[in-house]
Amino acid sequence: MQLRRRAGLVVALVLLASASAASAECTWVLWTQAVDARTRVTRGDWNPVAGYNSRQECAVAADRFNQDLAAWPSSITANTACLPDTVDPRGPKAK
Numbered sequence: 001m002q003l004r005r006r007a008g009l010v011v012a013l014v015l016l017a018s019a020s021a022a023s024a025e026c027t028w029v030l031w032t033q034a035v036d037a038r039t040r041v042t043r044g045d046w047n048p049v050a051g052y053n054s055r056q057e058c059a060v061a062a063d064r065f066n067q068d069l070a071a072w073p074s075s076i077t078a079n080t081a082c083l084p085d086t087v088d089p090r091g092p093k094a095k
Contacts, residue, residue, distance in 0.1 A: 028052045028053070029049075029051050029052075029082070029085050030050050030051075030052065031047065031049065032079065032080050033080075035077045035079055036077075037074075037075045038075055046081070046089040
């Protein structure tokens with residue numbers, strides 16, 4: 001009986017370890033939302049731009065996106081966010 005309990009514990013630990021490794025491999029998505037530069041009022045919903053293999057790659061792309069946007073003479077800026085592919089800043093979808 002004790003051997004069976006230990007085997008169950010080992011199986012549970014292996015499953016937990018594999019689940020945490022899989023979650024670490026998620027894709028990161030760069031999201032943007034247009035903002036009026038003068039009033040700081042958002043103009044529209046969040047939109048996905050691209051996916052990246054790591055949060056760091058996504059952050060570099062977000063910085064580049066903001067620099068490119070700043071180079072254009074416009075009254076529009078953007079909010080940017082790097083989120084795991086399992087998170088949607090627009091909220092849950094209606095059924």
